Amino acid sequence: QVQLQESGPGLVKPSETLSLTCTVSGDSMRSSYWSWIRQPPGKRLEWIGFISYSGSTNYSPSLKSRITISIDTSKNQFSLDLDSVTAADTAVYYCARRAPEVGYYFDYWGQGILLTVSS
Amino acid sequence: DIQMTQSPSSVSASVGDRVTIACRASQDISDWLAWYQQKAGKAPKFLIYAASTLQNGVPSRFSGSGSGTDFTLTISSVQPEDFATYYCQQANSFPPTFGQGTRLEIK
Numbered sequence: 032q033v034q035l036q037e038s039g040p041g042l043v044k045p046s047e048t049l050s051l052t053c054t055v056s057g058d059s060m061r062s063s064y065w066s067w068i069r070q071p072p073g074k075r076l077e078w079i080g081f082i083s084y085s086g087s088t089n090y091s092p093s094l095k096s097r098i099t100i101s102i103d104t105s106k107n108q109f110s111l112d113l114d115s116v117t118a119a120d121t122a123v124y125y126c127a128r129r130a131p132e133v134g135y136y137f138d139y140w141g142q143g144i145l146l147t148v149s150s
Numbered sequence: 151d152i153q154m155t156q157s158p159s160s161v162s163a164s165v166g167d168r169v170t171i172a173c174r175a176s177q178d179i180s181d182w183l184a185w186y187q188q189k190a191g192k193a194p195k196f197l198i199y200a201a202s203t204l205q206n207g208v209p210s211r212f213s214g215s216g217s218g219t220d221f222t223l224t225i226s227s228v229q230p231e232d233f234a235t236y237y238c239q240q241a242n243s244f245p246p247t248f249g250q251g252t253r254l255e256i257k
Contacts, residue, residue, distance in 0.1 A: 075248045
C-alpha cells in the first residue's frame with residue numbers, strides 16, 4: 032500500500048522560508064511523479080509543482096519564482112521550499128503521487144500538514 | 151490556466167437520492183478530467199479519471215460523464231458515507247487545476 036507522510040513546522044514567520052518533506056513508503060519513487068498541492072482554508076486545491084525520480088521539475092507559474100522541489104531517492108523523500116512566505120501561503124499542504132500511466136491525476140495523498148504563516 | 155467551475159456549490163440530499171454535480175472547463179479538455187471526494191480534515195480521495203473511469207475500489211454508484219468542456223459526476227443512490235465535498239480536476243494541460251468544490255449535505 033502506497034503511503035505518503037508530510038512533515039515540517041506548523042508555524043512560519045512572514046518573509047521566512049517554508050520547508051516541508053514528504054516520505055514515501057510502499058512504492059518506488061521511480062514509479063511516478065511526485066507533487067505538492069495546497070489548500071488554503073475554505074478554498075480550492077492548488078497544485079504547486081512536481082518532481083520526477085531523475086530530478087526534473089515543473090512548477091506552477093504563479094509560484095515558480097519562490098519554490099524549489101527536490102528529491103532524495105536514498106531516503107524515499109521529496110521536499111518543498113517556499114521562499115518569502117506571507118499570510119496568503121497559510122494552507123494545508125499535501126504531497127501526492129501522480130497516478131501512473133493514466134494522466135496527470137493524483138491517486139495517493141498524504142494526510143496533509145497545516146502551515147500557518149504568522150509572526 | 152484552465153478555469154474549472156462547479157455547480158452547484160452545495161446540494162442537499164437524503165440517503166437513497168440520486169445526485170448530479172456539474173463541472174465546466176474554460177476550454178476544451180477532451181476527457182482529461184478527474185473527480186475527488188474530500189471529507190472534513192482528510193485528504194482527497196481519487197474517484198474517477200478520464201471523465202468516466204472508476205478508480206479501483208470505488209463503488210459503482212459513482213459514475214462520471216462528459217467531454218470537451220462539460221462534465222458530470224452522478225451518485226445513483228447516496229449513502230451516508232458519501233456526504234463530503236467533491237472536486238473536479240483537469241489534466242489536459244499544465245498547471246493542473248481544480249474546481250471550487252461542491253458540498254453534498256444531508257437533507
